[in-house]
Amino acid sequence: MDARARGTGLGELMDTRLSPEQISLRDATTAIVDRFGPKTVQALDDVERRGGLEAAGTGSGWYELRTADASGQPWASAVEAAIVAEELGHGLADIAFLGPTLAAELRRLAGTPAAPSLETVGLVADLSGLAVQSDGHVPTSAIGIDGRGAHAVLVLSPLGGGFELVSGEAGPTMPEPVDLTRPSVSIKSGSAVGVVPGQNQALRDEDLARWTALALALCSADLVGAMRGAVTLACEYARSRRQYGAAIGSFQAIQHLLADAHVLTEGSRSTALHAAWAVDALEADEALVAASVAKAYCARAARTVCETAIQVHGGIGNTWECLAHLYLRRSLHSSDLLGGVGACLTRIQGHHGIGGSHGLP
Amino acid sequence: MDFRDSPAEAEFRTRLRSWLATNNPGLPASSTADEYWAGQAAWHQALYGAGFFALSWPTEIGGHDLPSVYDVILDDELAAAGAPPRPSIGYLVQGLLRHANEDVQTRFLPGLVSGRERWCQGFSEPDAGSDLASLRTRAERSGDDYVITGQKIWTSYSDVADWCLLLARTDAEVPKHRGLSAFVVPMRRPGIEQRPIRMINGITTEFGEVLFEGARVPAANMVGEPGEGWRLAMTIVSHEREPGELGYVARYRKLVKGLTELVGRDPGEWSEEARRDLSWAIVESEMLRLHVCRRLSERLDGVSHGPEGSVDKLLMTWVEQAVGHAALSVGSRVDDADDSWLKVYLYSRAQSVMGGTSQIQRNLVASRILELPSE
Numbered sequence: 001m002d003a004r005a006r007g008t009g010l011g012e013l014m015d016t017r018l019s020p021e022q023i024s025l026r027d028a029t030t031a032i033v034d035r036f037g038p039k040t041v042q043a044l045d046d047v048e049r050r051g052g053l054e055a056a057g058t059g060s061g062w063y064e065l066r067t068a069d070a071s072g073q074p075w076a077s078a079v080e081a082a083i084v085a086e087e088l089g090h091g092l093a094d095i096a097f098l099g100p101t102l103a104a105e106l107r108r109l110a111g112t113p114a115a116p117s118l119e120t121v122g123l124v125a126d127l128s129g130l131a132v133q134s135d136g137h138v139p140t141s142a143i144g145i146d147g148r149g150a151h152a153v154l155v156l157s158p159l160g161g162g163f164e165l166v167s168g169e170a171g172p173t174m175p176e177p178v179d180l181t182r183p184s185v186s187i188k189s190g191s192a193v194g195v196v197p198g199q200n201q202a203l204r205d206e207d208l209a210r211w212t213a214l215a216l217a218l219c220s221a222d223l224v225g226a227m228r229g230a231v232t233l234a235c236e237y238a239r240s241r242r243q244y245g246a247a248i249g250s251f252q253a254i255q256h257l258l259a260d261a262h263v264l265t266e267g268s269r270s271t272a273l274h275a276a277w278a279v280d281a282l283e284a285d286e287a288l289v290a291a292s293v294a295k296a297y298c299a300r301a302a303r304t305v306c307e308t309a310i311q312v313h314g315g316i317g318n319t320w321e322c323l324a325h326l327y328l329r330r331s332l333h334s335s336d337l338l339g340g341v342g343a344c345l346t347r348i349q350g351h352h353g354i355g356g357s358h359g360l361p
Numbered sequence: 362m363d364f365r366d367s368p369a370e371a372e373f374r375t376r377l378r379s380w381l382a383t384n385n386p387g388l389p390a391s392s393t394a395d396e397y398w399a400g401q402a403a404w405h406q407a408l409y410g411a412g413f414f415a416l417s418w419p420t421e422i423g424g425h426d427l428p429s430v431y432d433v434i435l436d437d438e439l440a441a442a443g444a445p446p447r448p449s450i451g452y453l454v455q456g457l458l459r460h461a462n463e464d465v466q467t468r469f470l471p472g473l474v475s476g477r478e479r480w481c482q483g484f485s486e487p488d489a490g491s492d493l494a495s496l497r498t499r500a501e502r503s504g505d506d507y508v509i510t511g512q513k514i515w516t517s518y519s520d521v522a523d524w525c526l527l528l529a530r531t532d533a534e535v536p537k538h539r540g541l542s543a544f545v546v547p548m549r550r551p552g553i554e555q556r557p558i559r560m561i562n563g564i565t566t567e568f569g570e571v572l573f574e575g576a577r578v579p580a581a582n583m584v585g586e587p588g589e590g591w592r593l594a595m596t597i598v599s600h601e602r603e604p605g606e607l608g609y610v611a612r613y614r615k616l617v618k619g620l621t622e623l624v625g626r627d628p629g630e631w632s633e634e635a636r637r638d639l640s641w642a643i644v645e646s647e648m649l650r651l652h653v654c655r656r657l658s659e660r661l662d663g664v665s666h667g668p669e670g671s672v673d674k675l676l677m678t679w680v681e682q683a684v685g686h687a688a689l690s691v692g693s694r695v696d697d698a699d700d701s702w703l704k705v706y707l708y709s710r711a712q713s714v715m716g717g718t719s720q721i722q723r724n725l726v727a728s729r730i731l732e733l734p735s736e
Contacts (some may be wrong), residue, residue: 009536014363014364014365014366014367014370014430014433014434014654014658015362015363015661016363016651016654016655016658016660017362017658017659017661017662022362050587053648065694069589073515079362114594126569136484136546190423196527196684221541224383231731235731235732235733238733239733239734245736246734247734249727249733250725250733250734250735250736251733251736252720252736253733253734255723255724255728255733256723256724256727258731259675259722259723259724259726259727259731260675260723260726261678262672262726262731263672263675263726266652266672266676267648267649267652267676267679269649269655269662270651270652270654271647271648271651272657273362273655274364274653275363277363277364279363281363281364281365292710293643293647294645295647296644297644297645297648326569334424345637345640345641345644348640348644349628349636349639349640349641351630352625352640352643353621353625354621354625354628354636354639355629355630355636356626356636357626
């Protein structure tokens with residue numbers, strides 16, 4: 001009854017496992033983040049370390065995953081992009097990945113060449129959707145998410161029944177970000193928009209649905225990574241911290257908090273994997289629903305899991321120097337991007353005909 | 362990675378779908394009405410007879426020897442058709458396959474798998490719940506038989522069972538985990554009394570207690586070796602924690618489908634809270650479907666059940682109880698004469714107790730997966 005004895009070649013079975021190549025990508029990404037990621041809150045100020053991370057990420061092709069090949073298809077599937085996103089979230093990697101990847105996807109969908117320099121996407125102020133220019137300027141309220149090092153910010157401009165891509169100049173990093181690892185950039189004041197050259201098709205609702213599905217899937221993967229990191233951090237602390245003459249991890253009250261956190265992480269991972277697969281495999285509206293299911297589940301879970309990590313650390317968990325709040329902050333930001341729990345549930349309601357709305361953010 | 366059907370899987374799905382179109386018995390949701398259990402045996406036999414049950418089990422016992430992912434397709438289609446879930450006997454089958462000798466397997470598995478004979482599981486006792494190994498029901502050797510004396514409780518389907526997979530103490534001199542043995546006990550014999558227990562949602566035909574007063578079982582009906590009972594029990598409860606083994610995904614999706622159709626007729630009539638509870642039930646049940654796909658795919662690597670069963674049991678419990686909460690919010694608006702959604706909600710409270718409480722599952726996750734120290 002050994003399942004391995006049966007035909008298990010790809011395509012013969014429904015099979016949700018990662019391929020050997022995907023496992024290699026994951027392991028290589030983990031190794032880079034282990035080496036160059038911040039191990040302490042103070043390390044966020046270590047410019048040399050972050051330079052190493054950026055160089056390794058560039059060398060590994062992280063920024064090209066969703067750029068177009070000769071046929072307009074992405075070089076890598078959304079599953080591969082999600083694998084990278086999860087490991088970056090797990091290691092609190094403080095470099096831009098989501099922003100540039102989503103910008104590359106917009107360019108790919110519009111049929112335009114890859115960006116000449118690092119760029120990100122501009123969202124409306126509550127982060128619920130892409131910003132749209134109206135008067136020849138990128139709205140100064142727009143936020144260039146995950147834009148460390150970005151020179152330009154892509155937003156939409158109405159064109160016929162759809163949109164074209166326009167770009168504005170990135171301003172300075174925004175102060176006091178929620179997510180200390182992925183600061184946003186502002187739009188340079190008075191920055192006139194330039195139409196991104198070489199676009200051969202207007203972006204339609206279907207394109208934006210697929211783009212939003214990718215964004216939600218990558219955020220979900222990042223959330224899964226952050227949850228894994230938070231659980232590991234809290235378990236390590238629970239094994240070493242002693243009270244009443246015993247490691248606090250031996251107390252059922254602590255064990256049950258951490259067990260729930262682990263279980264929420266595993267459930268989240270199952271939704272996030274499917275969402276990433278769906279981006280390229282399903283119709284755009286189905287991909288968007290799959291991504292909304294994942295984002296709703298992961299966002300709700302991540303807040304609980306990261307709050308648990310803080311609680312298990314006790315007083316230490318409430319200090320700036322403890323890594324636990326970095327996971328919480330990163331998760332809160334991932335949750336807000338392109339719509340949090342409420343927006344995703346509304347979309348799911350629309351899909352199932354129980355109210356809500358089908359609409360894009 | 363591919364969540365889609367292969368061509369062979371798609372062909373199976375099409376055949377199953379067309380069979381279901383004319384063979385759905387239209388029973389109420391499981392565990393909410395006595396009518397369900399009255400029709401369940403016929404459903405089991407019909408599903409089996411048509412070749413749509415026992416998909417991943419060996420052909421020698423009446424199975425089809427297909428990969429486990431076929432069970433995902435079965436659950437998908439049962440839910441989509443609003444048909445009853447597949448019979449939840451996988452944990453008994455796995456326990457017997459792993460621990461019983463060939464003679465016991467040959468005599469009992471075909472009847473269990475085909476639904477010709479019905480089974481219950483005699484594990485819990487009034488004084489042995491979470492601490493199962495402290496159970497006191499005795500089995501004493503007498504010639505070619507063992508004589509059983511004791512009391513079992515929370516015994517599902519004991520009223521209709523032909524056989525009971527019984528855990529009893531055969532050696533009181535050794536540490537408690539080592540003195541247990543398992544038997545296949547015929548239920549319709551002198552010395553066995555079955556009493557129904559009424560659950561909080563009013564159903565009386567699911568739960569029972571069973572009294573054994575000198576009931577005799579042939580020694581040849583022992584499952585495994587003397588003293589192997591605890592290991593068999595652990596095999597069974599770990600499978601009992603796997604939604605992929607139980608087929609519960611179909612059960613939850615059928616309930617969610619019913620609620621969605623109800624609200625979908627006029628969404629504006631329902632409160633924002635009710636629709637939100639229902640959308641969470643949709644998200645949770647979809648999570649479990651995807652989680653089962655992932656787990657069954659992992660089996661292709663030869664990964665078998667372990668402490669991950671406790672993770673899955675907790676996820677499954679949260680899903681059932683989210684569906685229960687949606688049934689409560691949505692169902693409270695339904696005509697008072699129809700309390701079926703209230704019954705769904707009330708039944709959902711049992712899921713965090715049966716098959717090992719959520720607290721026991723958390724202990725197992727903490728010690729065996731997170732490797733936290735013991736007190």
